[in-house]
Structure formats: structure tokens, C-alpha cells
Amino acid sequence: TLPKVVIIGRPNVGKSTLFNRLVGKRIALVDDTPGVTRDRREGEATLSDLRFTAVDTAGLEDAVAESLSGRMRMQTEAALGDAAAALLVIDSRAGLTPLDRHFADWLRTQHVPLILVANKAEGSAGDSGIYEAFELGFGEAVAISAEHGEGMGDLHEALAPYV
Ligand code: GDP
Numbered sequence: 001t002l003p004k005v006v007i008i009g010r011p012n013v014g015k016s017t018l019f020n021r022l023v024g025k026r027i028a029l030v031d032d033t034p035g036v037t038r039d040r041r042e043g044e045a046t047l048s049d050l051r052f053t054a055v056d057t058a059g060l061e062d063a064v065a066e067s068l069s070g071r072m073r074m075q076t077e078a079a080l081g082d083a084a085a086a087l088l089v090i091d092s093r094a095g096l097t098p099l100d101r102h103f104a105d106w107l108r109t110q111h112v113p114l115i116l117v118a119n120k121a122e123g124s125a126g127d128s129g130i131y132e133a134f135e136l137g138f139g140e141a142v143a144i145s146a147e148h149g150e151g152m153g154d155l156h157e158a159l160a161p162y163v
Pocket residue numbers: 009010011012013014015016017018029030031032034035036037058119120121122144145146147148
């Protein structure tokens with residue numbers, strides 16, 4: 001079986017867009033409405049020579065308002081349980097939100113390699129957000145544009161040690 005890479009983050013950062021790009025099919029539903037993807041989606045992903053199972057954890061978004069307790073914690077833990085790596089996605093245009101910090105704090109307690117991904121970084125609108133993401137304490141973010149397919153080489157470099 002392929003190693004599993006879990007895509008995590010608050011609603012609307014572009015998790016499903018990244019998932020679709022990696023899996024190459026329109027499996028996950030992309031929408032402007034936060035929380036629109038109801039289920040956890042899994043698909044076989046390729047990134048250059050890397051092959052892995054990508055998991056879009058969007059089903060967790062319903063529970064975001066309940067903080068990282070209860071149902072969300074259980075579902076995320078289940079998704080992370082056998083993951084080779086997790087991608088914590090932030091929106092570099094929006095900058096960090098309290099919910100991003102919440103996710104980061106909680107993920108810090110999980111024993112899974114974590115790669116910070118700053119999405120929506122096409123052009124220069126995301127530059128300050130990429131810098132701000134440093135504050136989360138996961139090192140330099142991998143800047144990508146899931147929508148435009150930019151930064152996939154850097155994402156490959158970040159993932160290669162784990163998959
Ligand atoms: P999710 O809620 O985290 O799964 O986010 P979605 O993948 O559904 O995307 C939310 C919104 O962000 C949609 O309107 C996407 O088109 C948009 N989006 C996703 N990736 C990018 C990107 O790289 N750049 C820009 N500008 N918008 C993006």
C-alpha cells in the first residue's frame with residue numbers, strides 16, 4: 001500500500017484544490033463556501049516520481065466551530081494515525097488566523113512529520129503571509145499555488161523524505 005499524506009487546514013485555504021491537483025481528478029469538491037466538502041476523500045496521488053495516497057480531510061470542517069475537541073479531534077486523529085506526513089495548508093493571501101494557530105498548536109502534539117504549505121502564493125500577494133507563517137514554528141513554508149500548479153517542485157522536495 002502507498003504511504004498516506006493527509007492534507008489539513010482550516011476551511012477555504014485550498015485543501016481540496018491541492019488534493020485535486022495531486023490526484024489529477026475532480027474528486028474533491030471545491031467551493032467558495034467554507035465546509036462545503038463533507039467527506040474525507042482519498043485518492044492516489046502522483047508528484048513527479050512520488051506516489052502516495054492523498055487524504056483531503058475536509059469532512060472535519062463542520063466541527064471547526066467546536067474547536068479542536070470532540071468529533072474533530074477524533075476524526076483528525078483517525079486520519080493522522082497511519083500518515084507518513086501531514087500538510088498543514090494556510091492561505092498566504094489571508095495571512096494567519098486564530099484557527100490556523102489552533103490547528104498548528106494541536107498538530108504539534110501529534111507524532112507525524114508536518115510540512116507547512118502556504119497556498120495561493122501566485123504572484124506576490126502572498127509574500128507577507130508566507131513570512132508570517134514562520135510564526136507557527138514549523139520552519140519555512142513551502143509556497144505553492146494549488147490553483148495554478150506553482151511550487152510543486154518545492155513540495156516534492158519537502159515530501160520526498162517521507163513518501
Ligand atoms: P478548502 O476549503 O480548504 O478545501 O479550499 P478549496 O480547495 O475548496 O478552495 C477554496 C477557494 O480557494 C476556492 O475558491 C479556490 O478556487 C480558491 N483557491 C484554491 N487554491 C488557490 C490558489 O492557489 N490561488 C488562489 N488565488 N485561490 C485558490
